[in-house]
Amino acid sequence: xxxxxxHALDLAKSRDSKSRERFVSGLRAYVxxxxxxxxxxxxxxxxxxxxxxxxxEKPADGPAVHDxxxxxxxxxxxxxxxxxxxxxxxxxxxxxVEENSESLNxxxxxxxxxxxxxxxxxxxxxxxxxxxxxDVHLMPGNYSGQEGxxxxxxxxxxxxxxxxxxxxxxxxxxxxxxxxxxxxxLKFPDLAPREIVDVGCTIGHNTLPWKSVYPDAKVTxxxxxxxxxxxxxxxxEAMNVEAHFRQASADCLPFVDNSVxxxxxxxxxxxxxxxxxxxxxxxxxxVLRPGGVLLNMELPPNEALEPYDAFYLDWDCxxxxxxxxxxxxxxDYTELTVAGGFERDxxxxxxxxxxxxxxxxxxxxxxxxxGEFDDNTGRLSDQIQWYGxxxxxxxx
Amino acid sequence: MAELSRTVxxxxxxxxxxxxADRLLAMLARLLESHWALRERCAVLEKLLVSKGVLxxxxxxxxxxxxxxxxxxxxxxxxxxxxVLGAARNIEP
Numbered sequence: 001x002x003x004x005x006x007h008a009l010d011l012a013k014s015r016d017s018k019s020r021e022r023f024v025s026g027l028r029a030y031v032x033x034x035x036x037x038x039x040x041x042x043x044x045x046x047x048x049x050x051x052x053x054x055x056x057e058k059p060a061d062g063p064a065v066h067d068x069x070x071x072x073x074x075x076x077x078x079x080x081x082x083x084x085x086x087x088x089x090x091x092x093x094x095x096x097v098e099e100n101s102e103s104l105n106x107x108x109x110x111x112x113x114x115x116x117x118x119x120x121x122x123x124x125x126x127x128x129x130x131x132x133x134x135d136v137h138l139m140p141g142n143y144s145g146q147e148g149x150x151x152x153x154x155x156x157x158x159x160x161x162x163x164x165x166x167x168x169x170x171x172x173x174x175x176x177x178x179x180x181x182x183x184x185x186l187k188f189p190d191l192a193p194r195e196i197v198d199v200g201c202t203i204g205h206n207t208l209p210w211k212s213v214y215p216d217a218k219v220t221x222x223x224x225x226x227x228x229x230x231x232x233x234x235x236x237e238a239m240n241v242e243a244h245f246r247q248a249s250a251d252c253l254p255f256v257d258n259s260v261x262x263x264x265x266x267x268x269x270x271x272x273x274x275x276x277x278x279x280x281x282x283x284x285x286x287v288l289r290p291g292g293v294l295l296n297m298e299l300p301p302n303e304a305l306e307p308y309d310a311f312y313l314d315w316d317c318x319x320x321x322x323x324x325x326x327x328x329x330x331x332d333y334t335e336l337t338v339a340g341g342f343e344r345d346x347x348x349x350x351x352x353x354x355x356x357x358x359x360x361x362x363x364x365x366x367x368x369x370x371g372e373f374d375d376n377t378g379r380l381s382d383q384i385q386w387y388g389x390x391x392x393x394x395x396x
Numbered sequence: 397m398a399e400l401s402r403t404v405x406x407x408x409x410x411x412x413x414x415x416x417a418d419r420l421l422a423m424l425a426r427l428l429e430s431h432w433a434l435r436e437r438c439a440v441l442e443k444l445l446v447s448k449g450v451l452x453x454x455x456x457x458x459x460x461x462x463x464x465x466x467x468x469x470x471x472x473x474x475x476x477x478x479x480v481l482g483a484a485r486n487i488e489p
Binding site: 015016019020022023024027075076077079080081083084085086087088091092094097098101133134135138139140141142146149152156318319321 | 399402406408409410411412417428429430432433436
């Protein structure tokens, strides 16, 4: 299937570029489904039994599994090809973004000329070292983009993520946003939010469903990266969704105390050093109204997973330029919320199927059932389950 | 037109004992990508030729090369093999 973006910022791509995207998307699926299956089989049927036969102890955690697998040719082949594929994801779309940069900027300007939403940038904000020391996800230019580019980093991310996801993250890459907003709606049916904030929103792909689920609320996406925010603003207008975007850091949310109903983030905390995670959660607690809800869609905590599954997810920390990934997943998520000022008893978590891939009734039943951690929780596959955790600010 | 870098800050890891194996695998994957793009282009061209009535649906498969064209393709194929596999000839063990 050709990997098209379903909105007006879709690029005019050459036949070769479209073919390359199709190929790389297929290669990603091959590596993450077929080869990942072979890797697990190699571990369970060969590497682990041989280790136990030699008198070794059963690995107690992800790093122990990782150490055992490092010499395995299957692990080496899987990992090397996965890295090569990751580089190819971005490479496949960079030509198209370059070739279309002028028309992309023109289209964005037209879309935002009479915008329903807004964009507010803060040129006094410099990218902190933790966010810009390496190119996260092996993405050249990172989220902040490259010198002289205005919204191209956002376009690289949107087009690249579409190839990366091999169809597993929703038709508009928004399944996480839909699933989390619907989850919250089911869990807190009496919540009538007026102010919703998505922190670390990048191109706003998971910001927009919140406006659909809560049409009366003002929805704002925050990020450090101006290039992504410019693109997010145009993208929201292209989809005819009223959303507001502001450049801000997670440790200094631009809202007064007790003024926000929902603070949301997705796939964000695992890119932050622990100190920033603590600062963000404390800020979320400050800006939330009593009774307001914090919800972070994330990868599941290591303590909830079998050692092999913990290793499998932490692969990205070791090899995909995501240096804080494992440090975050080693945390006790309940304690993170408590340290930020939330009451221990108000902690909640949820495991759910993808909302846009099933019926609302199936989703409702799955949420009501509570969900269970398994080897598909947080693992990008055609059977993925999303995970989220959060808390409610006391006093509501 | 914006010029975007292809370099990854922070680099990426190698996994095999000899990192040249990682490099070769990355090149092979890119070559396969390029090979696919050519195959897709050929497939689209064939569809176009059929849809425009230039070719019948099975004409390409049924077409027999004449002896001269057949020999020329033999020679080109042999040259490609010598060219690609011969690239390693001068490397010392």
